Amino acid sequence: MSIDRIEQLKLHGEVAELISSKTKTIFDQLVKKNYADCDQMFAVLLFIEWLGGIITALIVSPTAWEGVTSNTHVHVVLSIWLGMAIIVLPIALAWFYSGTAMTRQTIAVAQILMTALIIHLTGGRLETHFLIFGSLTFLAFYADWRVLVTATALTAIDHILRGLYLPFSVYGVTYAEPWRWVEHASWVLFADVFLFRKCVLDMREKWRIAEKQAQMELTNEIIETQVVERTDQVRQSEEKFRNLCISVPTVIFESNSDNSWEVIGLPWFHLTSSPVEKAKEWWTLVVDSERDKTLESWKMSVQQGCEWSHEFRIQTLSGVTKWVKAKAVPLTGKTDSDRRLIGTLEDITDRKNAEENNRRLLLMNQRDDFMAMLANDLKNPIVGANRILGLMSEGKLGKLEREQEDILSKIVDGNNELLRMIQHIISVYKYDRESDTQTFEQTSISNLIKDCVAKIKHKADEKRINFELDLSESRDVSLVGNSDSIRVVIQNLLDNALKFMPEGGTIVLKAFRQGDRVMFKVNNSGTFIEVDQRNKLFERPMTGEDSGSGYLPKVGLGLYMCWQIVDAHKGDIFCESDREGTTFTVSLPRNFSNETSFQPR
Template identity: 30%
Template sequence: MSEIRRTIDSTDTLFKARYQKECLRVNGFIQWLMVAQWLAGIAFAAFYSPLTWIGNHFELHVHVWASILIGGSLSGFAILWLRTYPTAAHSRHVVATTQMLWSALLIHLSGGRIETHFHVFASLAILSIYRDWTILITATAVIAVDHFVRGVFYPLSAFGIVTESPYRWIEHALWVLFEVAFLAPGCRRLRNDIRELCARQTEIEDAKRSVDLKVEERTKDLVKANLLLAIKTAESEKLALVAKYTDNAVAITDGDANVEWVNEGYTRITGFESDEIIGAPQSGFRSGEQTCPQALSAMRRAIETRQAFNTEIISYRKDGTPFWLAIELRPIPGDNDTTQRFISIQSDITDRVEAERQNKVLQQEIVDASRQAGMAEVATGVLHNVGNILNSVNVSASIIRKQFSNSALQNLEKATDLISEYESSFAEFVQNDSRGQKLPKYLVVVSQSLRHEQSSIDRELSDLTKNIEHIKEIIAVQQTMAKTSGLQQELYARDLIRDVLTANKESLNKHAIEVIEDFADPDPTMVSDKHRILQILINLVCNAKDSLLEAGVPEPTILLRTWTELDHVCFEVADNGVGIQTDNLSKIFQHGFTTKVHGHGFGLHSSANAATEVGGRLSATSAGIGTGAQFVLRVPIKGRTQCDKRDHQERDADPTTLIHSESGETA
């Protein structure tokens, strides 16, 4: 509705402007006409009635004066009015009135010539140029009024006689009306035609404006599209450069993974030219006897299910040589969420796989060396314990040796020698000899001394035996830990803790370190490598002991705790010793890092590696120096997941999956 209203307003405005322009053009013509009529009137009067005569006297005729003055004032009035109000509607009525008066004047000046009356009708035609029918009415009214006034006040001037019909002015007016009756509709029709033209022009301009707007919008869109196209083209060119010069093979396939396009890298890697591989299935992958069938099946399933797929697999070049190929297959969605294409990015990873293999060997060697080093450290601890025990053994042996060197046996031998000397006269000797009389008492004393000696040696031998038993146990444990079979067996957390405490019992007792055991109930079980776990825990307990000794706390305490966390069994070894600096937490598992005076920086590193080997991880926390430290070992309940095939590593498309856990605070 507002659009129609606006169109109408625009049409009105355009029509008004055009009509005013037309009026101005006609005004110019009218002004020239006024001047021309004035000059013509003067010429008329000068030609027809230049002089008026009285006998043989003459003077300028009144008509000449009338043409000059009346004609001048009429034309001047009209011209001045038009110049003052050029576009006003009343100006046109002034022109109509003036023009009709000019007709009357000219008729007067021409002596009432019938021909001059045509000026009236010509003037009406001229006025119709304005295309304003109302001014024709005005003109008619002026004629009618003129005749009416003349008929009333100067009947002779109008009709030549006073007795002429008083309604003859109506006849004259009717004749004018007769013409006006034709001119007025014509004016109205012309005016309507112009208005119609304006309406059409408005519509055309509106349409043009609308088209211009659309063109402008379309142009903007095209500019944007061109800009986007340029950007895309630049990207495409760059992608083309990537596709052309990358060492990777890039293949674009249809929805069934049949090759549609390959880059030059594909030819470099596989040896197949583009035209040789177009249409090949499985994105151009060529399998062979060394190809992992599981990986191949997985790739086929991924193609069938239109899923993304990553794998590293052995493929075959055109010349039949196998090589390691990393394949990254990505579905490209089309319309209606269907996979329209696949893009397969393949890279030759033979060198990398070989390097990884060598790295694995090297890592295994490092692990073995670490293990040996750890074991050596453990062995050192064991030997230390054994040494402590051997001190006791040595003391016991010294006591026994001292006992033997100061033994009462010599006194007994003296007594027996004296008895042997007086064997024949032993009775007399006992009775008469003073020495003989003391001999019984002497023997009693020797006997008591020997009994006491026996008792002392028994006691020392008992300790010695006990200590030797300890050594035997320590060595037995050491022998147990020395076995690196990697045997996966069912283990009980409580048993493992007790084995650890047994290995460190003497040392812990010696330094009066309180051990608090906090076992989960039920006792957690796991399938893992017992010896590696023992190695880790003994090392942690030894470190805790050393930390407590270094801190010299009044109540040294070690907390041993077990619990189950999801699919892991957790062991915590916590102490209230010196603790660990926050900065060192991130380095504590590094090889060679130690805070001990006589440490080697290998124990925790070895323990961390052992934790990784069993599929778990080792972490440490401490609030800082003087706050103690907590070490937590997490061991998977179901043991370490192992890949059965060395040549196959299938991963999920999500690259965030962890395949290795380094021990540490954040590991």
């Protein structure tokens, strides 16, 4: 019966009816049990009476004599066989049909018959007649007045018949008044009055007991139902909690009074690669250098009953070091001597690594800013020096010898080179800073190439270097990109080509469309670049690298910057070199925005 059903019954006033029905059932059970118990009792009693009859016969009239010879007295024989005949049926019924009306009525008859037999065996002694009243009292144990009626009726009939035909056997006289049986029966009825009342009172008492038991059982049933439902709710709650504990990546633990932890398997195993038993000595997983501090912090929280929050490293059984963050709060309702905490253990290794990377990045940015600032600061004095050197070369500060002019010219060239390098450095850092805010538009590659060529034309003329432009195929070709950035790429590639091209050489620029990409190539017939050097062309130059002879050291940051820009446009840049010359090829997607988003490095 559910709680809802009980409440529903209460509302409809059906509880009383339910109790009444249950009372009836329990009452029937009590009565039937009493009947069955009495049946068993009378089965034993009849057997004892049978034995008693035999013993009585053996004592009172064991033998019958004829002079000096004797034989067994008929009383002995009859006490055995007649007694057995009387008791066999009621005992069998008590055994097989216990609790039925038929059984107890038969028992009542048998009890009266046995009483009569015993009276007879004692020679009709007056004292033995009291057994009649004893038998009626025993029969009253049934608390069934009908049994008493049967017993009384049988007694009366017995007295009537014997009084008529064998008065000596019942009254001890060979003649009796016709109504003498009434006197005997009246005494029996006198006893019956009280026994009947006792039967009725017994039944009322049984009903009262049944009523109380019914109320108690109903109450218990309600309580048990509530307990079952509450237990089920608790079980479901526990299951949810357990599933939650298993499904979340965080370890949930509860501490014991000995500081050990109890955890739920899977998250703990994922975190520590160790079995749950290891949680009982969780501090052994803490790295040596942090163990004492962590344990001390834990114990203090337990002692003070306050929240515990601590980050520390653990060494997993697989040898991996992990950062974890533990948080725990004290459980309520616990005494100081048995204070426990419940908490979580979270893997924060990724967060810690990210923090470390951010810190390093910050340091790097600070360094880069410093470098940019330093480069900017270096540029001004060189420019100033160049102006003074220019004045000196022009003879405005006094006439110079030929050799002095040559020296000044070399110094100016060196300064210019230095400025160019500084300019590259500034450009790289500037590009890094501004890459987030770059805009993209339709850009014509051929126009950009022409502009760049125009800018360095005077330098090429000084070295008597020719440009060959093959832009026919790219006339209608444009791409989506940041034109300033792409201009820097072209400018750098032209600068390098011009720089390493011997005098009188030719630089070939070619731009064309290939599928959905735009290609342009810068070819010079200058210095050959070794394969191992080619692989490092687009890397960021590191401090302390060889700055000796060759192409690479003098390139500086220009090609690194080119790679940065091309890569940000999802393009490719590579270098091919042989004894005939060197070619830099740039491949850019025509519609950059359609392909992917811009990701500046």
